[in-house]
Amino acid sequence: MQQAVWALLLLQGVRRMLESLAYMSTSKSTMSVAHWLLGLVFYLSINMAIWVETPANHAIHWALVPAVVAAQMLQHSYHAHLYCLRTQNTDYQLPSHPQFPNLLCPHYTCEVAIYALLSIIAAPKGSMVNLTLACGTIFVATNLAVTAVGTKEWYISKFGLHRVEHRKRMLPGLW
Numbered sequence: 001m002q003q004a005v006w007a008l009l010l011l012q013g014v015r016r017m018l019e020s021l022a023y024m025s026t027s028k029s030t031m032s033v034a035h036w037l038l039g040l041v042f043y044l045s046i047n048m049a050i051w052v053e054t055p056a057n058h059a060i061h062w063a064l065v066p067a068v069v070a071a072q073m074l075q076h077s078y079h080a081h082l083y084c085l086r087t088q089n090t091d092y093q094l095p096s097h098p099q100f101p102n103l104l105c106p107h108y109t110c111e112v113a114i115y116a117l118l119s120i121i122a123a124p125k126g127s128m129v130n131l132t133l134a135c136g137t138i139f140v141a142t143n144l145a146v147t148a149v150g151t152k153e154w155y156i157s158k159f160g161l162h163r164v165e166h167r168k169r170m171l172p173g174l175w
Helices: 002-022 033-053 062-087 106-121 131-159
Strands: none
Touching: 002 033, 002 062, 002 106, 033 131, 062 106, 106 131
16 A cells, blocks of 8 residues: 555645745745755655655555644644744734743754654554665654754844743753
8 A cells, every 4th residue: 555655645745845836925035955855865865764664565554644644734834834923013922822921942843743644554464564665764853853853042132031931942841
């Protein structure tokens, strides 16, 4: 059932591309060419991992598919909320999405959850996870955790420690 796993990954990629096009706004943020190339290599390797490690006839964990779709829908709603904050106000506002009062980067949490779930769904027979996808999940989690540290620092500088200190970065109640 490689096709089912690829379809979920394709849904992720197409959704993120459409969000990038729809939620484009002026920003001072830049991305280095090296980071952009790293992203391309990441997506290529994730697809190769599905092809190499997921047998075509393996039994897919269908019960987890709705969880992947739910995580994608949640991530989309967070991205839409953040975009509205940038475009509907003259200055950036502290996010007020239902998950934001306690979590600064729930969209990062969703991204990690998507890849973690895919690593379980694509697990070869006899394994709990697709090891390459699990490594990809660790890569995504590490990359986004570093970004979340900078995000919290930015929020503190923009809105003050008193408005942000109780909020966790990515893991509800933990970090």
